[in-house]
Amino acid sequence: MNLARVFAFSTAALIAAGLVMTPQAAQAQTLVWEDNFNGPSIDGNKWIYDVGDGCQIGLCGWGNSELQYYTSRPENARIENGRLVIEARRENFGSRGFTSARLKTEGRMHFKYGTLEARIKVPDLRNGLWPAYWMLGTVGNWPARGEIDLMEMGSAAAIAAGRTNRRAGAAVHWDYQGSQADYGRDYDSASDLNGGFHVYRMTWDPQFIRVAIDGQQFFEFAISNIEGASLHEFHHQYFLLLNLAIGGSYTGILSGNGITAPLPAKMEIDYIRLYQNPGSELYTGASAPSGKFGVFTERSDMNDRLRYDGDANLYLWNNLAPISASAFEGNQLMAFRANAGAWYGLGVATGYRNMSRFANGRLKFHMRTTTPSTFKIGINSSFGDSWIDFVNGGQQYGLVRDGRWHEVSIPFSAFHDLDLHAVKQMFMLVSDPPAANVDVLIDNVYYQDR
Numbered sequence: 001m002n003l004a005r006v007f008a009f010s011t012a013a014l015i016a017a018g019l020v021m022t023p024q025a026a027q028a029q030t031l032v033w034e035d036n037f038n039g040p041s042i043d044g045n046k047w048i049y050d051v052g053d054g055c056q057i058g059l060c061g062w063g064n065s066e067l068q069y070y071t072s073r074p075e076n077a078r079i080e081n082g083r084l085v086i087e088a089r090r091e092n093f094g095s096r097g098f099t100s101a102r103l104k105t106e107g108r109m110h111f112k113y114g115t116l117e118a119r120i121k122v123p124d125l126r127n128g129l130w131p132a133y134w135m136l137g138t139v140g141n142w143p144a145r146g147e148i149d150l151m152e153m154g155s156a157a158a159i160a161a162g163r164t165n166r167r168a169g170a171a172v173h174w175d176y177q178g179s180q181a182d183y184g185r186d187y188d189s190a191s192d193l194n195g196g197f198h199v200y201r202m203t204w205d206p207q208f209i210r211v212a213i214d215g216q217q218f219f220e221f222a223i224s225n226i227e228g229a230s231l232h233e234f235h236h237q238y239f240l241l242l243n244l245a246i247g248g249s250y251t252g253i254l255s256g257n258g259i260t261a262p263l264p265a266k267m268e269i270d271y272i273r274l275y276q277n278p279g280s281e282l283y284t285g286a287s288a289p290s291g292k293f294g295v296f297t298e299r300s301d302m303n304d305r306l307r308y309d310g311d312a313n314l315y316l317w318n319n320l321a322p323i324s325a326s327a328f329e330g331n332q333l334m335a336f337r338a339n340a341g342a343w344y345g346l347g348v349a350t351g352y353r354n355m356s357r358f359a360n361g362r363l364k365f366h367m368r369t370t371t372p373s374t375f376k377i378g379i380n381s382s383f384g385d386s387w388i389d390f391v392n393g394g395q396q397y398g399l400v401r402d403g404r405w406h407e408v409s410i411p412f413s414a415f416h417d418l419d420l421h422a423v424k425q426m427f428m429l430v431s432d433p434p435a436a437n438v439d440v441l442i443d444n445v446y447y448q449d450r
Helices: 011-016 156-160
Strands: 030-035 048-050 068-070 077-080 083-093 096-100 102-104 110-112 114-121 129-137 147-153 167-176 179-188 197-204 208-213 216-222 238-246 265-276 281-283 292-296 313-318 334-338 344-353 362-368 375-381 384-390 406-411 423-431 438-448
Touching (some): 096 238, 110 114, 114 129, 114 147, 147 208, 334 344, 344 438, 384 423
Parallel strands (some): 068 096
Antiparallel strands (some): 030 265, 110 281, 114 197, 129 238, 197 208, 208 216, 334 438, 362 438, 375 423
């Protein structure tokens, strides 16, 4: 849902590189995932919300100068008459003067290649509403993670042309030699697209990404020249997003006074269906472990554990040098020294992990330090980073800063904005620059479900 309408590659260059326009591939045949929105409420096993104005993850206005505050309230997202309703409202909430909702399947459904079809109705967009049906990659940071926009409406160009309700766009965004690259196409309908349902379909295979509206293809992008055009992003798994934004760079309207679209306004989704061929990839959330799950421990009483042979990696982010020390248990431990005057941090990265059965449990580990400095313990999930502050003299969760081993036990309920269904870094530690050198020893890290 990036603004990106000034495209980095000309059509001629794309054709020369073999990136556009060859005959369309056959549609995938097997239905592998769907949501018909027939239940009493939004299915949490399929969807999760982005909440806030983006500032909490360092992207105020969600990176596009948007004006709304996303919520998970039924006022903004609900099931109504067998349809998912995303409703934008003019109201003061949080830091913003508008509310809406953004839902995604991150950590619940990811896929690579297939035919994705959705039946969607948008409201009167004139002017300032920005509905979007799109996808983000599961690997890397934007734009290197990739983005595929299957339907966006309400662009500044459409407003200027008097076609706000008649123009739909599709686009892709990726990293090309360290810079953002973009390619997109628009579809101009002979009649208004708002007020009625239309079918938006994407077909994605190792050669092409194509998008059609009501059977009329208007977007095609060739992705087979992976090395030459740096298109690796379009050959790994993606998750879906649905949202109705208000204002922002895409619309060219950056002030609430410029929003003239009738509010409240509803974006309705009748169904979404994914079809795949053999060889395509589908992730629908691995079964969640329970009991005790080892993050960094050699104990034998774990029900399951991470394995640091490609299953997980320990990353040292800054200002940490290994030191010799005795482990609390087993032979391995995290033992590091951080020098004064520079921040330090580390993280255990795993890819997506469904840890939802630990919601009523605790993160446990043993720690040994004498530092009086403040540090943070965190977990990264689909919501971004979530941190617990350890301030000397404050809540220590069992830690004593006396240079001896002590068990730290943090209830997962103490973390804010934590999606245990989609954990990507199971343990993190970070600190602002300490006033003196710091020795930090950590061992026996695990999740316990009670």
